[in-house]
Amino acid sequence: xxxxxxxxxxxxxxxxxxxxxxxxxxxxxxxxxxxxxxxxxxxxxxxxxxxxxxxxxxxxxxxxxxxxxxxxxxxxxxxxxxxxxxxxxxxxxxxxxxxxxxxxxxxxxxxxxxxxxxxxxxxxxxxxxxxxxxxxxxxxxxxxxxxxxxxxxxxxxxxxxxxxxxxxxxxxxxxxxxxxxxxxxxxxxxxxxxxxxxxxxxxxxxxxxxxxxxxxxxxxxxxxxxxxxxxxxxxxxxxxxxxxxxxxxxxxxxxxxxxxxxxxxxxxxxxxxxxxxxxxxxxxx
Amino acid sequence: xxxxxxxxxxxxxxxxxxxxxxxxxxxxxxxxxxxxxxxxxxxxxxxxxxxxxxxxxxxxxxxxxxxxxxxxxxxxxxxxxxxxxxxxxxxxxxxxxxxxxxxxxxxxxxxxxxxxxxxxxxxxxxxxxxxxxxxxxxxxxxxxxxxxxxxxxxxxxxxxxxxxxxxxxxxxxxxxxxxxxxxxxxxxxxxxxxxxxxxxxxxxxxxxxxxxxxxxxxxxxxxxxxxxxxxxxxxxxxxxxxxxxxxxxxxxxxxxxxxxxxxxxxxxxxxxxxxxxxxxxxxxxxxxxxxxxxxxxxxxxxxxxxxx
Numbered sequence: 001x002x003x004x005x006x007x008x009x010x011x012x013x014x015x016x017x018x019x020x021x022x023x024x025x026x027x028x029x030x031x032x033x034x035x036x037x038x039x040x041x042x043x044x045x046x047x048x049x050x051x052x053x054x055x056x057x058x059x060x061x062x063x064x065x066x067x068x069x070x071x072x073x074x075x076x077x078x079x080x081x082x083x084x085x086x087x088x089x090x091x092x093x094x095x096x097x098x099x100x101x102x103x104x105x106x107x108x109x110x111x112x113x114x115x116x117x118x119x120x121x122x123x124x125x126x127x128x129x130x131x132x133x134x135x136x137x138x139x140x141x142x143x144x145x146x147x148x149x150x151x152x153x154x155x156x157x158x159x160x161x162x163x164x165x166x167x168x169x170x171x172x173x174x175x176x177x178x179x180x181x182x183x184x185x186x187x188x189x190x191x192x193x194x195x196x197x198x199x200x201x202x203x204x205x206x207x208x209x210x211x212x213x214x215x216x217x218x219x220x221x222x223x224x225x226x227x228x229x230x231x232x233x234x235x236x237x238x239x240x241x242x243x244x245x246x247x248x249x250x251x252x253x254x255x256x257x258x259x260x261x262x263x264x265x266x267x268x269x270x271x272x273x274x275x276x277x278x279x280x281x282x283x284x285x
Numbered sequence: 286x287x288x289x290x291x292x293x294x295x296x297x298x299x300x301x302x303x304x305x306x307x308x309x310x311x312x313x314x315x316x317x318x319x320x321x322x323x324x325x326x327x328x329x330x331x332x333x334x335x336x337x338x339x340x341x342x343x344x345x346x347x348x349x350x351x352x353x354x355x356x357x358x359x360x361x362x363x364x365x366x367x368x369x370x371x372x373x374x375x376x377x378x379x380x381x382x383x384x385x386x387x388x389x390x391x392x393x394x395x396x397x398x399x400x401x402x403x404x405x406x407x408x409x410x411x412x413x414x415x416x417x418x419x420x421x422x423x424x425x426x427x428x429x430x431x432x433x434x435x436x437x438x439x440x441x442x443x444x445x446x447x448x449x450x451x452x453x454x455x456x457x458x459x460x461x462x463x464x465x466x467x468x469x470x471x472x473x474x475x476x477x478x479x480x481x482x483x484x485x486x487x488x489x490x491x492x493x494x495x496x497x498x499x500x501x502x503x504x505x506x507x508x509x510x511x512x513x514x515x516x517x518x519x520x521x522x523x524x525x526x527x528x529x530x531x532x533x534x535x536x537x538x539x540x541x542x543x544x545x546x547x548x549x550x551x552x553x554x555x556x557x558x559x560x561x562x563x564x565x566x567x568x569x570x571x572x573x574x575x576x577x578x579x580x581x582x583x584x585x586x587x588x589x590x591x592x593x
Contacts, residue, residue: 013382014389020379021396023466030422031411047425090304097300100291109305116312118576120527122552122569126322126330126562127315133331156311159304182290189296217404219530224330224557235406235530242410242534249417252410259407267402271395274402275474 028260035059035253059254066251067237068229069258075226076233079147080215083154087211088204090155091162096192098163099170100178116160121153121220128153129224138225149225150233154215162207169203170196206273213263213274234259322566329560344567353539354568357546364461364547365525365579372465373517376472381502383473384480394477397470405467409534412463416450424448451536456545460532467531468524472517479513480506515587519580526576529553548572 030047037050039058048054063069098109132138138149177199178191186194197204219235226236241255267274324341325334338344348354379397383390400408415422424447427433434446450459483506491497491505507514529549538554539546546554548568556565 010386013386017379017382017386017389017393020375020469021393024396024400024470027411027415031414034414090307093300094304097297101294101297101300102291103294103297109301112308112313116308118523118573119312119316120569120572120576122527122549123319123573124312124315126556126566126569127318128311130331130333131310131315139331153311156307159308160312163304178290188290191290213402217402217406219404219406219533220553235404238404238406238410239534242413243537249414252414256407256410260403263402263404267399271398275394275398
């Protein structure tokens with residue numbers, strides 16, 4: 001970056017980079033603009049600003065009234081919130097144990113986690129469904145049980161990734177901190193809560209954000225377990241809207257915006273953690 | 286790590302048991318049960334197996350003869366190939382370019398990464414609007430550029446021959462483009478991290494030897510990046526095999542005319558809609574095997590020897 005020789009002139013470089021940036025931003029702006037456009041105008045004139053006569057809130061009103069967004073948001077936040085908390089707790093403890101203790105079978109456990117990252121959800125979902133049906137969680141029609149039925153496999157699906165990331169960060173916590181706390185009379189659990197968690201705070205944040213986003217964005221697992229209208233979470237609702245909206249394109253655009261907004265807020269506030277954490281995990285994995 | 290704190294092993298149980306119990310029950314057990322299921326006869330989702338298939342390898346036999354399975358496999362392999370070439374390729378070009386600029390690197394990083402955090406379901410819906418048959422974004426652009434044949438009726442009404450982006454001739458592009466577009470930023474960020482890890486000394490040494498511009502990229506940057514590129518490759522392969530949401534929202538069950546299956550969507554359809562649960566398990570096993578084989582091949586071919 002500092003050595004001044006360039007392959008391309010700067011203007012051309014910025015032009016190319018800017019073009020790709022346009023492809024990632026413009027589609028969202030286009031959808032946002034069209035979500036405020038009057039019915040019928042989208043297919044004839046979708047590029048102008050929806051001002052004056054063309055402007056309307058109707059698409060949002062229809063989306064909110066026709067589909068149960070409130071309920072779907074609630075379901076999504078219950079699912080993703082629980083998954084996030086459980087993943088952070090379970091993965092944090094396991095990562096700490098794996099990093100700091102030396103014991104027979106440690107290598108085997110580590111390999112199991114690396115292998116677990118490779119299992120696609122396709123390959124576990126059918127037995128999980130059967131298992132949960134036997135336990136009486138899945139397919140009961142009870143909303144809370146169905147949510148639990150999604151939560152449990154999603155926790156497992158996020159755990160391996162979370163453990164790998166957290167191990168990387170806990171490794172870099174200087175052990176002297178722990179030793180001095182130990183001499184002050186702290187036991188290992190005290191050390192974990194008072195030394196490790198504060199020191200690796202940002203990586204815990206990364207893991208939490210990712211668990212939340214993956215869970216919130218997942219369609220596959222949800223469509224197996226959430227089959228009744230009152231159980232539907234955000235992505236399931238969106239999938240349903242896409243098959244039912246027909247030619248009401250304004251409704252589709254408004255629904256996309258409603259689903260993307262919470263994620264956009266999370267991303268803008270926390271993007272440093274998100275990008276850093278993901279690459280750390282990917283490069284190590 | 287011979288610290289005296291961790292000599293006593295009993296707390297370890299509390300650290301490890303919860304997570305691994307969870308993984309056992311919800312990941313490892315189902316994974317192996319799924320392999321067993323491929324040999325069983327299962328009447329419906331959530332039902333117990335009714336015994337062995339006759340012959341026990343029936344599902345594998347069926348998979349070999351299934352023309353839709355062949356389509357799904359062909360499409361998925363093509364997608365994997367395109368992912369490697371375009372996704373990682375574009376990401377590499379963008380990363381090399383961003384590495385040369387002084388201002389705005391952080392901005393591009395944020396913007397390029399953004400699509401990854403959006404649910405593929407929302408993106409699917411968005412691209413449905415963009416590639417809409419009558420008056421979608423792309424078709425409107427084509428119309429205004431005069432690329433679509435139009436016919437003016439005597440009544441003054443203009444008839445446009447819209448381009449169907451989901452027909453047999455175009456569906457592969459329409460299906461693959463969003464999938465590839467979404468994850469370019471992911472590989473971009475990984476590659477940028479890799480580029481930042483290359484020591485400045487190497488560049489200075491190369492400059493002393495008279496290497497600059499393209500030569501510098503060819504003989505210093507790319508070789509140093511090889512390990513990271515290999516990681517990207519493996520991630521791209523396993524990622525391409527897992528694709529489900531976007532094509533499912535955009536194309537549903539194998540549109541157009543059963544030409545548009547991917548292994549993921551076909552597995553879902555067989556399991557969930559057609560209730561061929563044991564056959565669905567077999568497709569899932571194939572997805573795992575493909576992932577392991579392809580990423581091993583990529584590793585063999587591209588992973589540099591340890592001494593670099």
